[in-house]
Amino acid sequence: MADEKAAPRHVGVLTSGGDAPGMNAAVRAAVRGCIGLGAAVSGIRRGYQGMIENDLFPMQLSSVGGIINRGGTILGTARSQEFMSKEGRAKAAANLAACGIGGLVVIGGDGSYRGAHALHKEHGIRVLGVPGTIDNDIAGTDYTIGFDTAINTAQEAIDKIRDTAESHDRVFVIEVMGRHAGFIALDSAVAGGAEAVLIPERKGDVESICKKIEAGRKRGKISAIVIVAEGAGSALEIGYLLSKMIGVETRTAVIGHLQRGGRPTALDRVLASKMGFAAAQGLFAGLSDKMVCIENGKIVYRPLSHAWKHKKEADMELLSLVDALSI
Ligand code: ADP
Numbered sequence: 001m002a003d004e005k006a007a008p009r010h011v012g013v014l015t016s017g018g019d020a021p022g023m024n025a026a027v028r029a030a031v032r033g034c035i036g037l038g039a040a041v042s043g044i045r046r047g048y049q050g051m052i053e054n055d056l057f058p059m060q061l062s063s064v065g066g067i068i069n070r071g072g073t074i075l076g077t078a079r080s081q082e083f084m085s086k087e088g089r090a091k092a093a094a095n096l097a098a099c100g101i102g103g104l105v106v107i108g109g110d111g112s113y114r115g116a117h118a119l120h121k122e123h124g125i126r127v128l129g130v131p132g133t134i135d136n137d138i139a140g141t142d143y144t145i146g147f148d149t150a151i152n153t154a155q156e157a158i159d160k161i162r163d164t165a166e167s168h169d170r171v172f173v174i175e176v177m178g179r180h181a182g183f184i185a186l187d188s189a190v191a192g193g194a195e196a197v198l199i200p201e202r203k204g205d206v207e208s209i210c211k212k213i214e215a216g217r218k219r220g221k222i223s224a225i226v227i228v229a230e231g232a233g234s235a236l237e238i239g240y241l242l243s244k245m246i247g248v249e250t251r252t253a254v255i256g257h258l259q260r261g262g263r264p265t266a267l268d269r270v271l272a273s274k275m276g277f278a279a280a281q282g283l284f285a286g287l288s289d290k291m292v293c294i295e296n297g298k299i300v301y302r303p304l305s306h307a308w309k310h311k312k313e314a315d316m317e318l319l320s321l322v323d324a325l326s327i
Helices: 024-034 047-052 088-098 108-124 147-167 183-191 205-220 235-246 256-260 268-285 315-324
Strands: 008-015 040-044 056-059 102-110 126-131 171-176 197-198 224-228 250-254 290-295 299-304
Touching: 008 024, 008 047, 008 088, 024 102, 024 268, 040 047, 047 088, 047 108, 056 183, 056 224, 088 108, 088 290, 102 108, 102 268, 108 126, 108 299, 126 268, 147 171, 147 183, 147 224, 147 250, 147 256, 147 268, 171 183, 171 235, 183 197, 183 224, 197 205, 197 315, 224 235, 235 250, 268 290, 268 299
Parallel strands: 008 040, 008 102, 102 126, 126 290, 171 224, 171 250, 197 224
Antiparallel strands: 040 056, 290 299
């Protein structure tokens, strides 16, 4: 039920920080949700930088037609140094005030949440965050928009590489994204049937991987796949160490930015639709300074600060699972 006093009559929608597949589905849901609840909506291009430069445009129901299946973000995204300063945020707030924008839906990662929190504190603008990042490393929500697409992309790449690894009896070291956390690496390793996985939380030792590969070779298992999260070392370096230590031929592949793009999976589209719509509903129910989260399949709202006050832990049991299933 809309809270008439709290309901913003004009809402701005932006995507900020790193792009993620499914952001468009979230934009669509937020825009249509807000319009359905009676608000005018403006799109803000290139995140906070566009807010500072007054790069806003009116959005209608049709503005978000045909985008649910598209990767990237139609609004564009950016990292804005200027928004890190009070002066930058004051400029952004003045632009919002000039168009009568009283509420914002910010789709991005924890950096974007910090920015939204500051804008709320300093200028009283209502802000609702929606977690859009392939890394799935935002505390408080079981999943972030883009993660499912990213692990599916990684898995497809691993499957292809596996064909060559098996045909040529080779060890492949595949580097996936994850500078600070091993979420993508762990799920891709399980889904790709990898022999071993290295993640930033537990960089692991190349020696135990060697032992594993050697034990496999004794049983006639010649090829192997090792997954490395970028924050746990480089595939090249680990491939080199493996080949030196056990004398096997290794090849490396860095999946890189392929993981950030592409058509969002059905799971990401559904998650983004639920979250974008929940952001609109939250704003109209008078919530602010909150992020939309999913917990055990249900939408919950948590303070934005939860994202930087807590650290989301990767499921370490997946490490043992990779180990147990690749004997
Ligand atoms: P993500 O949202 O994906 O974590 P960033 O960390 O790059 O991406 O943050 C996106 C943008 O949010 C930054 O470019 C900056 O404009 C803004 N931002 C990040 N941290 C802060 C902060 N502490 N205070 C104000 N704005 C911030």
